[in-house]
């Protein structure tokens with residue numbers, strides 16, 4: 001039986017050109033979803049829309065946005081919400097991975113890192129939450145990171161932003177529980193995307209965007225609250241969080 005376009009899942013992806021988001025979008029396209037792709041490059045979004053249509057998406061819309069302009073976020077959220085007259089899933093996937101030494105030395109870069117990894121996604125969540133709350137259904141899924149689980153000298157500006165986002169999602173989940181809206185906090189470990197292209201890769205701790213996307217789709221379906229992806233990061237981070245301070249200070253993590 002074919003799914004009527006009007007019954008297909010409505011998915012909005014904020015930061016749709018991200019490596020992880022691209023793989024997630026492909027999975028939903030294959031399920032016949034209707035997608036709104038939001039990002040700052042119309043050219044890349046249009047190319048992605050064509051790819052997703054070929055893969056089976058019922059309908060794909062694109063919407064240009066610079067998530068660094070926080071004043072635009074209410075309009076961006078509402079416009080994505082209205083594309084298909086509501087959403088079943090909103091995925092927030094944008095972010096930047098700053099160089100820790102650079103952000104320690106450069107105020108403007110620290111400002112941008114905190115803006116794009118915490119302030120902007122938290123404000124966008126707040127806007128989307130009002131729509132989800134009113135519709136009493138759906139999923140707000142946000143990619144944070146295992147880096148948010150403990151402050152470490154090698155990346156604590158990014159880590160603090162992601163940790164702040166984790167707390168924000170925890171509170172939002174508490175608020176939206178009563179109306180049955182799922183708030184999913186996605187915490188990937190090392191994933192091979194353009195964000196990490198400058199790092200030495202390979203080995204058991206690295207995952208592909210497709211592996212992570214499969215976990216995300218499953219977690220949405222199972223209405224999970226927090227997803228560590230791949231799964232072993234839950235245990236790795238439990239270990240990292242529990243190393244006593246005096247010992248932790250002597251590591252170079």
Ligand SMILES: NC(=O)c1ccc[n+]([C@@H]2O[C@H](COP(=O)([O-])OP(=O)(O)OC[C@H]3O[C@@H](n4cnc5c(N)ncnc54)[C@H](OP(=O)(O)O)[C@@H]3O)[C@@H](O)[C@H]2O)c1
Nearest residue numbers: 017018019020040066067068094095145188190191193195
């Ligand atoms: N890769 C990893 O190892 C890893 C691990 C843990 C968590 N994460 C998180 O996973 C999420 C996705 O990352 P990824 O690995 O898929 O990285 P990616 O491929 O580099 O994607 C980053 C995305 O953010 C967008 N973006 C950045 N600044 C923007 C702005 N001002 N306005 C609009 N879009 C902006 C980029 O748009 P453009 O394409 O236009 O540049 C791109 O779509 C991020 O939140 C990241 O922090 C990644």
